[in-house]
Amino acid sequence: MHTLERLGWDNLRAIGATLTRYGIDAEWEPTGEMTVATREWQVPALEREAEKAYELGWEPILLGPDAVREEVASPTYLAGLWDRDAVAMVHPAKLAFGLAAACRSLGVRIYENTRVTGLRSDARRLRLSGAYGSVTARRVALATGAFPPLLRRMRGFLIPVYDYALVTEPLTPAQREAVGWKHRQGLGDAANQFHYYRLTADDRILWGGYDAVYHYGNGLRPDLENRPATFAALARHFFATFPQLEGIRFTHAWGGVIDTCSRFCAFYGTAHDRRLAYAAGYTGLGVGATRFGADVMLDLLRIGLAPGEETERTRLAMVRSKPVPFPPEPLRYGVIGLTRREIARADRNDGRRGLWLRALDRLGLGFDS
Template sequence: MAATGTAPLWWEDRATPGPGDAPDLPAAVDVAVVGGGFTGLWTAYYVLRERPDARVLVLEAEHVGFGASGRNGGWVSALWPVAPDVLAARSGAAATRAHLAALRDTVDEVGRVEETESLGSGFVKGGTLAVARSEAQEARARAAVAAGERWDEGTVWLDAAQARERLAATGTRGATFTPHCARVQPRDLADGLAAAVRRRGGVVAEGVRVGRAGDGVVVLADGRRVTARSVVLATEGWTPRLPGHERAVVPVYSLMVATEPLTAAQWDAVGLAGREVFTDHGHLVVYGQRTVDDRIAFGGRGAPYHLGSAVRPEFDHEEAVFASLRTTLTRMLPALDGVAFTHAWGGPLAIPRDWHPSVVWDPATRTGRAGGYVGDGVAATNLAGRTLADLVLDRSTPLLDLPWVGHRSPSWEPEPLRWLGVNAGLRLARLADREEDRTGRPSRLAPLLARLTGGH
């Protein structure tokens, strides 16, 4: 059955205030954060936890969690879009190990805050299962295990029987499993964080649009000004809308569908008893989870990039991609035959030119920013928030030595070159998967795809 919902499943029965009469705002603050997603909220939270008397203001154009933070697949994972070998070539082996260890700890840090602040996000650390469903996928999966052993990632290989015990996916030849991932309901995590920031004395202002920010001042779209000792930009997929940041990242859409709640018998047939999140080793990214209310939420890339880094509400819905996701999921899990799909939604995520997320701080203007998570941001935003809080508060900690701090990605090409390049990459990923489905061997297109994406 086709999806009927048009808003994200995660927003259902949650308040979604939009722009309205601008609330009263302080004229001056210690920290002004632009963007009410995970990066901005975690930054505000950690600033206030370390400095309870700080005047902290979070400004959000819509409602908290409106962007990728409230639309994503809910994976709190230690995944990183840059391969360890690539990161080590840039930053050295020791820095890479420190960074990977920090990401693994970040998964647990989100769990610690979930418990102490009663965020209500449905956090369950069940790990990540990535099934291999062809000879080519198995080869990549085993290579991933070998690479993970070199970097102490804790990824293990499960044989076909072990993998099917966890997830009854068709054609399973085996799977990789890593324990370093939790499932959350992402909108509830955003709402819980906003509530924690408010409890600690911060101001979270929704429905407030920003026209310009940086260098000690935030100018609102209505002309009002807020002065700030420090400014943090946390706008992710909407970053190209900020003056001077038009080519910093490209907003690429990821779309999701969700089933109706499954019965206990259906779950016995599907698996995921440990609330593992799941994917496969294909070239085109897909991702799924067993939700708090016992649905399957399943997403993937494949929607087109829009000329000029355009972000519009109508781009959240690509019926051809939704249909492909439903087909992919039901072919992967035949126990879902006849199950209704009730929701379909999407939104943009930010991709830097080198696929490398970053935390940047300008001490001269006391302006910081973080982002470019390439879809792996639910946990990384927490690490970014702690790091930005240290920078804002002039604290010297080991987090500031991690290799993404101070990293500056090159700008994307001007249009129409980036439109051609990004959409060519998406098309190559689809074609590579189809070739492997047909031949059973690693795609001959994969090396070209790797060159387009910088080897990530």
């Protein structure tokens, strides 16, 4: 864990350095993040998390009810754990567009709107084929996230889950003062079905999370990005958190698909005699963690040139192990549905985890893996 924490810190600093080097305006704000307890049972969990952080060399601030509400004014807050150093806010789309422009400036060719439908080994090269032709490469980094992977062995490990978000209109100066939030840290609550939220550069509030929806058969369709029932639930939760903002309008609402695996963090591997490396299963952690995943893939591809060679990253248990695969349908849909219901019930029952969740914990599956 000490090694992983240090590598994570290096990864975060490297993202900021890359933005500076290539002049990318991605609204980078190293403000940290604060996890808030909104129910009594969540307070001891924050205290335990603080103890673990101290053991690993971090110095987060544990805040009581008055102190946390002084940071961000919500009547629902009972405690907070503010990590001031290990997290930064960023605009993900501007980050992606800026990195693409930087790649092009270095001579990289990007084939947009080109769906790759096949992958096969062709002599000493790999051939990626699609509707309009094919591309060959000596080495391939496969990072297609939630979408059906080209490598069959990955399919049992991944499911697509839809996540949803709202964004308010810009806060007026009076509304901004009523909320506080002068340090602009990212926020998330400590429930199992949690919300994540932040201020944008123009002082809107982005509010998302809570509902993570899986559709039968790894369903992926554009119409699934619009879920009015979830948008309505998110709006209710928003005004429960910030009643002083009653009447503010939401100007944007959307949904998107993320790749999830059973251990809720990325996994890695190689194929085709180590000429292909892959990383997937980020479970919503991808904005920062995909850079780390890219480094792992590059390490694995370099190792392919020197059998037996290892790096600090590839020696990690996180990189060397795989999550438990999901069962096939229809059992997959039933297991995921049961787990979602049990997670919701644990939140209603003061965090008490039922038999099913305790069994998953023992198997190293889910949030506590």
